[in-house]
Amino acid sequence: MAGPPSAPATARAPSPGGHGPAQALLAAAPGASAVAVGLYRRGQRSFAVRGTTAFGGGAPVDPATRFETGSLTKTFTALLLAELAARGTVAHDDPLARHLPPGTRLPAGGADITLTHLATHTSGLPRLPPGLRRTAGARLLTAPYAHFTRADVLRALSRTRLRFRPGDGWRYSNFGVGLLGHALCGAAGGLSYADLLAARVLRPLGLRDTSATVSPPPGLAQVTGYWHRRARPAFGIPGLPGAGAVRSSARDLLTLTEALLAPGAAARTPPDPLRTALEDVVRPRLRLPRRPSRLALTWNIRSRPDGSDLYHHSGGTPGCTAFAGFSPRHDAALVAFANCAPGRGNHLIQEAYNTLVALTRA
16 A cells, blocks of 8 residues: 655646646646546536556446545545444543454553554554555565454554554554544444445445445446556555445545535435544544644544645555545545556656646635
8 A cells, every 4th residue: 555645745837738627637647548637616626537457448437337446445444443443332531442353462651552552643653554565475566465464463462562552642543543443343243344334334334335345346348557558457456445345436436535625415325323423533632743643533634834734545456556535615625546566657646646736716
Protein backbone atom coordinates (compact mmCIF):
# COMPACT_ATOMS: atom_id res chain seq x y z
CA MET A 1 0.00 0.00 0.00
CA ALA A 2 1.05 3.56 -0.46
CA GLY A 3 2.87 5.38 2.31
CA PRO A 4 1.44 8.11 4.53
CA PRO A 5 -1.17 9.89 2.40
CA SER A 6 -0.24 13.47 3.19
CA ALA A 7 -1.26 16.36 0.98
CA PRO A 8 0.92 17.23 -2.00
CA ALA A 9 3.45 19.83 -1.00
CA THR A 10 2.31 22.39 -3.55
CA ALA A 11 -1.14 22.88 -5.02
CA ARG A 12 -0.71 24.07 -8.61
CA ALA A 13 -3.13 24.61 -11.44
CA PRO A 14 -4.34 21.45 -13.23
CA SER A 15 -2.49 20.57 -16.41
CA PRO A 16 -3.93 22.17 -19.54
CA GLY A 17 -5.65 20.21 -22.25
CA GLY A 18 -9.07 18.75 -22.92
CA HIS A 19 -12.35 20.13 -21.71
CA GLY A 20 -13.42 20.25 -18.09
CA PRO A 21 -11.55 19.59 -14.86
CA ALA A 22 -11.34 15.81 -15.29
CA GLN A 23 -9.33 15.76 -18.50
CA ALA A 24 -5.92 16.24 -16.88
CA LEU A 25 -6.72 13.37 -14.55
CA LEU A 26 -7.48 10.99 -17.41
CA ALA A 27 -3.93 11.51 -18.66
CA ALA A 28 -2.21 11.60 -15.26
CA ALA A 29 -1.43 7.87 -15.08
CA PRO A 30 -0.03 6.88 -18.49
CA GLY A 31 0.89 3.42 -17.21
CA ALA A 32 -2.78 2.58 -16.64
CA SER A 33 -5.17 0.91 -19.04
CA ALA A 34 -8.10 2.25 -16.99
CA VAL A 35 -8.80 5.57 -15.26
CA ALA A 36 -12.08 6.59 -13.64
CA VAL A 37 -12.88 10.01 -12.13
CA GLY A 38 -15.95 11.24 -10.27
CA LEU A 39 -16.73 14.91 -9.57
CA TYR A 40 -19.39 16.45 -7.34
CA ARG A 41 -20.17 20.15 -6.99
CA ARG A 42 -23.24 21.72 -5.39
CA GLY A 43 -25.66 18.94 -6.11
CA GLN A 44 -24.29 17.98 -9.52
CA ARG A 45 -22.22 14.86 -10.18
CA SER A 46 -20.33 13.79 -13.28
CA PHE A 47 -17.91 11.08 -14.33
CA ALA A 48 -15.06 10.77 -16.79
CA VAL A 49 -13.48 7.44 -17.73
CA ARG A 50 -11.02 6.07 -20.24
CA GLY A 51 -9.75 2.70 -21.33
CA THR A 52 -10.48 -0.92 -20.57
CA THR A 53 -10.02 -3.10 -17.51
CA ALA A 54 -6.82 -4.64 -18.94
CA PHE A 55 -4.24 -3.92 -21.61
CA GLY A 56 -4.98 -5.79 -24.80
CA GLY A 57 -8.58 -6.44 -23.92
CA GLY A 58 -11.00 -6.44 -21.02
CA ALA A 59 -14.26 -4.58 -20.60
CA PRO A 60 -14.70 -0.86 -21.26
CA VAL A 61 -14.38 1.17 -18.06
CA ASP A 62 -17.49 2.81 -16.63
CA PRO A 63 -18.28 4.54 -13.30
CA ALA A 64 -19.15 1.16 -11.72
CA THR A 65 -15.81 -0.51 -12.57
CA ARG A 66 -14.03 -1.71 -9.44
CA PHE A 67 -10.45 -0.79 -8.49
CA GLU A 68 -8.29 -1.70 -5.52
CA THR A 69 -8.38 1.20 -3.04
CA GLY A 70 -5.34 0.29 -0.91
CA SER A 71 -5.06 2.65 2.04
CA LEU A 72 -8.35 4.35 1.24
CA THR A 73 -9.75 1.30 3.02
CA LYS A 74 -8.71 3.01 6.24
CA THR A 75 -11.44 5.63 5.78
CA PHE A 76 -14.02 2.84 5.61
CA THR A 77 -12.60 1.27 8.78
CA ALA A 78 -12.74 4.64 10.53
CA LEU A 79 -16.40 5.03 9.54
CA LEU A 80 -17.08 1.54 10.86
CA LEU A 81 -15.48 2.55 14.18
CA ALA A 82 -17.68 5.65 14.36
CA GLU A 83 -20.79 3.60 13.52
CA LEU A 84 -20.11 1.02 16.22
CA ALA A 85 -19.42 3.85 18.67
CA ALA A 86 -22.74 5.50 17.76
CA ARG A 87 -24.49 2.20 18.51
CA GLY A 88 -22.70 1.88 21.85
CA THR A 89 -20.98 -1.35 20.81
CA VAL A 90 -17.59 0.28 21.41
CA ALA A 91 -16.31 3.57 22.78
CA HIS A 92 -13.58 5.61 21.12
CA ASP A 93 -11.39 5.31 24.21
CA ASP A 94 -11.83 1.56 24.60
CA PRO A 95 -8.48 -0.19 25.02
CA LEU A 96 -7.48 -2.27 22.01
CA ALA A 97 -6.95 -5.32 24.23
CA ARG A 98 -10.64 -5.38 25.25
CA HIS A 99 -11.72 -6.45 21.78
CA LEU A 100 -8.91 -8.81 20.78
CA PRO A 101 -9.05 -12.59 21.42
CA PRO A 102 -8.38 -13.59 25.04
CA GLY A 103 -4.74 -14.34 25.62
CA THR A 104 -3.46 -11.96 22.93
CA ARG A 105 -0.09 -10.68 24.14
CA LEU A 106 0.56 -6.95 23.88
CA PRO A 107 3.87 -5.10 23.58
CA ALA A 108 5.24 -3.20 26.54
CA GLY A 109 2.96 -0.18 26.96
CA GLY A 110 0.34 -1.69 24.65
CA ALA A 111 -2.35 -1.78 27.32
CA ASP A 112 -2.70 2.00 26.88
CA ILE A 113 -3.54 1.80 23.14
CA THR A 114 -7.13 2.87 22.45
CA LEU A 115 -9.27 2.52 19.35
CA THR A 116 -8.90 6.23 18.62
CA HIS A 117 -5.11 5.93 18.85
CA LEU A 118 -5.32 3.31 16.08
CA ALA A 119 -7.60 5.48 13.91
CA THR A 120 -5.35 8.53 14.24
CA HIS A 121 -1.95 6.79 13.91
CA THR A 122 -1.01 7.80 17.46
CA SER A 123 -0.71 4.29 18.92
CA GLY A 124 3.08 4.08 18.71
CA LEU A 125 2.86 0.97 16.54
CA PRO A 126 5.25 0.72 13.57
CA ARG A 127 4.01 0.99 10.01
CA LEU A 128 4.22 -2.78 9.42
CA PRO A 129 4.03 -5.76 11.79
CA PRO A 130 7.30 -7.51 12.60
CA GLY A 131 7.93 -10.46 10.34
CA LEU A 132 5.84 -9.32 7.39
CA ARG A 133 8.77 -8.57 5.08
CA ARG A 134 10.34 -11.91 5.89
CA THR A 135 7.09 -13.73 5.16
CA ALA A 136 6.67 -11.89 1.85
CA GLY A 137 10.12 -12.91 0.62
CA ALA A 138 10.32 -12.80 -3.18
CA ARG A 139 6.69 -11.57 -3.31
CA LEU A 140 7.53 -8.29 -1.56
CA LEU A 141 6.93 -6.16 -4.69
CA THR A 142 3.98 -8.13 -6.08
CA ALA A 143 1.99 -9.59 -3.17
CA PRO A 144 3.59 -8.44 0.09
CA TYR A 145 0.62 -9.16 2.38
CA ALA A 146 -0.86 -12.22 0.66
CA HIS A 147 0.47 -14.86 3.07
CA PHE A 148 0.44 -12.87 6.31
CA THR A 149 -2.63 -14.05 8.22
CA ARG A 150 -4.67 -12.74 11.13
CA ALA A 151 -2.87 -15.22 13.39
CA ASP A 152 0.46 -13.84 12.15
CA VAL A 153 -0.67 -10.31 12.96
CA LEU A 154 -1.71 -11.18 16.50
CA ARG A 155 1.54 -13.07 17.12
CA ALA A 156 3.52 -10.12 15.75
CA LEU A 157 1.86 -7.82 18.26
CA SER A 158 3.71 -9.47 21.14
CA ARG A 159 7.05 -8.97 19.36
CA THR A 160 6.44 -5.30 18.59
CA ARG A 161 8.27 -2.40 20.17
CA LEU A 162 6.22 0.77 20.42
CA ARG A 163 7.93 3.81 18.89
CA PHE A 164 6.45 6.11 21.54
CA ARG A 165 3.91 6.02 24.34
CA PRO A 166 0.36 5.89 22.92
CA GLY A 167 -0.95 9.40 22.35
CA ASP A 168 2.47 11.05 22.55
CA GLY A 169 3.37 11.05 18.85
CA TRP A 170 2.23 10.30 15.31
CA ARG A 171 3.41 7.52 13.02
CA TYR A 172 1.45 6.27 10.01
CA SER A 173 0.64 2.60 10.63
CA ASN A 174 -0.97 -0.01 8.41
CA PHE A 175 -0.44 -2.35 11.36
CA GLY A 176 -2.47 -0.10 13.67
CA VAL A 177 -5.51 0.36 11.43
CA GLY A 178 -5.42 -3.33 10.54
CA LEU A 179 -5.60 -4.15 14.26
CA LEU A 180 -8.47 -1.68 14.57
CA GLY A 181 -10.37 -3.74 12.01
CA HIS A 182 -9.81 -6.90 14.06
CA ALA A 183 -10.90 -5.15 17.26
CA LEU A 184 -14.13 -3.94 15.67
CA CYS A 185 -14.89 -7.43 14.40
CA GLY A 186 -14.26 -8.80 17.87
CA ALA A 187 -16.60 -6.24 19.41
CA ALA A 188 -19.29 -7.16 16.89
CA GLY A 189 -19.31 -10.82 17.81
CA GLY A 190 -16.61 -12.18 15.54
CA LEU A 191 -18.00 -11.26 12.13
CA SER A 192 -15.45 -11.06 9.32
CA TYR A 193 -14.31 -7.60 8.31
CA ALA A 194 -15.97 -7.97 4.90
CA ASP A 195 -19.32 -8.98 6.41
CA LEU A 196 -19.29 -6.35 9.16
CA LEU A 197 -18.40 -3.55 6.76
CA ALA A 198 -21.11 -4.64 4.34
CA ALA A 199 -23.76 -4.80 7.06
CA ARG A 200 -22.99 -1.54 8.87
CA VAL A 201 -21.68 0.76 6.10
CA LEU A 202 -21.90 -0.49 2.53
CA ARG A 203 -25.49 -1.70 2.30
CA PRO A 204 -26.98 1.17 4.35
CA LEU A 205 -25.26 3.69 2.03
CA GLY A 206 -26.25 1.78 -1.12
CA LEU A 207 -22.63 1.10 -2.14
CA ARG A 208 -23.36 -1.81 -4.46
CA ASP A 209 -19.98 -1.90 -6.20
CA THR A 210 -17.89 -1.93 -3.02
CA SER A 211 -16.66 -4.85 -0.91
CA ALA A 212 -13.67 -6.05 1.07
CA THR A 213 -13.49 -9.20 -1.06
CA VAL A 214 -11.07 -10.01 -3.87
CA SER A 215 -13.77 -11.14 -6.29
CA PRO A 216 -16.42 -8.68 -7.51
CA PRO A 217 -20.16 -9.18 -6.99
CA PRO A 218 -21.87 -10.83 -9.97
CA GLY A 219 -22.14 -8.61 -13.03
CA LEU A 220 -19.50 -6.06 -12.02
CA ALA A 221 -16.24 -5.45 -13.88
CA GLN A 222 -12.94 -5.24 -12.01
CA VAL A 223 -9.61 -4.02 -13.32
CA THR A 224 -6.33 -5.86 -13.56
CA GLY A 225 -3.60 -3.93 -11.76
CA TYR A 226 -0.29 -3.03 -13.43
CA TRP A 227 3.25 -2.03 -12.53
CA HIS A 228 5.29 -0.80 -15.48
CA ARG A 229 2.62 -2.41 -17.68
CA ARG A 230 3.22 -5.78 -16.08
CA ALA A 231 0.05 -7.36 -14.73
CA ARG A 232 0.02 -7.75 -10.95
CA PRO A 233 -1.84 -10.47 -9.03
CA ALA A 234 -5.06 -9.39 -7.34
CA PHE A 235 -4.13 -7.64 -4.10
CA GLY A 236 -4.76 -9.75 -1.01
CA ILE A 237 -4.30 -8.66 2.59
CA PRO A 238 -5.89 -11.36 4.79
CA GLY A 239 -4.09 -10.35 7.96
CA LEU A 240 -4.87 -6.63 7.82
CA PRO A 241 -8.11 -6.22 5.82
CA GLY A 242 -9.06 -3.05 7.69
CA ALA A 243 -5.95 -1.36 6.30
CA GLY A 244 -6.26 -2.21 2.61
CA ALA A 245 -8.80 -4.82 1.46
CA VAL A 246 -11.58 -2.66 0.02
CA ARG A 247 -12.33 -2.47 -3.69
CA SER A 248 -14.67 0.21 -4.95
CA SER A 249 -15.79 2.21 -7.97
CA ALA A 250 -15.81 5.90 -8.86
CA ARG A 251 -19.60 5.80 -8.53
CA ASP A 252 -19.60 4.36 -5.01
CA LEU A 253 -16.67 6.36 -3.71
CA LEU A 254 -18.31 9.58 -4.88
CA THR A 255 -21.52 8.52 -3.12
CA LEU A 256 -19.53 8.06 0.08
CA THR A 257 -17.96 11.53 -0.15
CA GLU A 258 -21.40 13.05 -0.78
CA ALA A 259 -22.68 11.34 2.37
CA LEU A 260 -19.75 12.78 4.32
CA LEU A 261 -20.55 16.24 2.98
CA ALA A 262 -24.21 16.06 4.04
CA PRO A 263 -25.07 13.01 6.17
CA GLY A 264 -28.76 13.89 6.42
CA ALA A 265 -29.17 14.59 2.72
CA ALA A 266 -27.60 11.46 1.23
CA ALA A 267 -29.44 10.01 -1.74
CA ARG A 268 -30.11 6.95 0.41
CA THR A 269 -30.71 8.22 3.93
CA PRO A 270 -28.67 6.05 6.31
CA PRO A 271 -29.95 4.83 9.68
CA ASP A 272 -29.38 7.01 12.74
CA PRO A 273 -26.12 5.41 13.96
CA LEU A 274 -24.55 5.77 10.53
CA ARG A 275 -25.69 9.40 10.16
CA THR A 276 -24.07 10.12 13.51
CA ALA A 277 -20.94 8.28 12.38
CA LEU A 278 -20.69 10.28 9.14
CA GLU A 279 -20.51 13.45 11.22
CA ASP A 280 -18.19 11.98 13.85
CA VAL A 281 -15.63 10.53 11.43
CA VAL A 282 -14.70 13.96 10.00
CA ARG A 283 -14.37 15.76 13.32
CA PRO A 284 -10.76 17.04 13.69
CA ARG A 285 -8.86 15.09 16.35
CA LEU A 286 -5.28 16.39 16.30
CA ARG A 287 -2.75 18.59 14.55
CA LEU A 288 0.03 16.66 12.88
CA PRO A 289 3.56 17.42 14.07
CA ARG A 290 5.74 19.38 11.64
CA ARG A 291 2.96 19.38 9.02
CA PRO A 292 0.42 22.05 8.04
CA SER A 293 -2.37 19.51 8.51
CA ARG A 294 -4.83 18.09 10.99
CA LEU A 295 -6.30 14.63 11.23
CA ALA A 296 -9.82 13.35 11.71
CA LEU A 297 -10.42 9.60 12.03
CA THR A 298 -7.89 8.63 9.31
CA TRP A 299 -8.92 11.55 7.03
CA ASN A 300 -6.23 14.19 6.46
CA ILE A 301 -7.41 17.81 6.74
CA ARG A 302 -5.63 20.68 5.00
CA SER A 303 -6.73 24.24 5.82
CA ARG A 304 -7.14 26.47 2.77
CA PRO A 305 -6.36 30.24 2.57
CA ASP A 306 -10.09 31.06 2.58
CA GLY A 307 -10.48 29.33 5.94
CA SER A 308 -12.14 26.21 4.54
CA ASP A 309 -11.00 22.64 5.17
CA LEU A 310 -10.09 20.14 2.47
CA TYR A 311 -10.33 16.47 3.50
CA HIS A 312 -8.32 13.91 1.55
CA HIS A 313 -6.86 10.44 1.56
CA SER A 314 -5.02 8.39 -1.04
CA GLY A 315 -4.20 4.76 -1.50
CA GLY A 316 -2.02 2.46 -3.53
CA THR A 317 -1.44 -1.23 -4.11
CA PRO A 318 1.12 -2.98 -6.32
CA GLY A 319 -1.34 -2.45 -9.18
CA CYS A 320 -3.70 0.48 -8.46
CA THR A 321 -3.78 4.11 -7.29
CA ALA A 322 -6.74 5.82 -5.61
CA PHE A 323 -7.69 9.26 -4.28
CA ALA A 324 -10.72 10.76 -2.53
CA GLY A 325 -11.22 14.28 -1.25
CA PHE A 326 -13.95 16.74 -0.39
CA SER A 327 -14.55 20.28 0.86
CA PRO A 328 -17.61 20.75 3.10
CA ARG A 329 -17.70 24.55 2.80
CA HIS A 330 -17.59 24.43 -1.00
CA ASP A 331 -19.86 21.37 -1.30
CA ALA A 332 -17.34 19.75 -3.63
CA ALA A 333 -15.77 16.30 -3.90
CA LEU A 334 -13.49 14.39 -6.23
CA VAL A 335 -12.51 10.73 -6.49
CA ALA A 336 -10.07 9.12 -8.91
CA PHE A 337 -8.73 5.66 -9.72
CA ALA A 338 -6.09 4.24 -12.05
CA ASN A 339 -5.03 0.63 -12.52
CA CYS A 340 -1.32 1.21 -12.15
CA ALA A 341 0.83 1.35 -9.04
CA PRO A 342 1.97 4.65 -7.52
CA GLY A 343 5.43 5.68 -8.65
CA ARG A 344 7.42 7.64 -11.20
CA GLY A 345 5.24 8.94 -14.02
CA ASN A 346 1.99 8.41 -12.14
CA HIS A 347 0.70 11.86 -11.18
CA LEU A 348 -2.89 10.89 -10.41
CA ILE A 349 -2.84 11.81 -6.73
CA GLN A 350 -1.17 15.19 -7.32
CA GLU A 351 -3.51 16.04 -10.19
CA ALA A 352 -6.54 14.93 -8.20
CA TYR A 353 -5.58 17.14 -5.29
CA ASN A 354 -4.93 20.08 -7.63
CA THR A 355 -8.26 19.59 -9.39
CA LEU A 356 -10.15 19.47 -6.11
CA VAL A 357 -8.46 22.70 -5.02
CA ALA A 358 -9.48 24.28 -8.34
CA LEU A 359 -13.09 23.19 -7.75
CA THR A 360 -13.09 25.03 -4.43
CA ARG A 361 -11.95 28.20 -6.18
CA ALA A 362 -14.53 28.09 -8.97
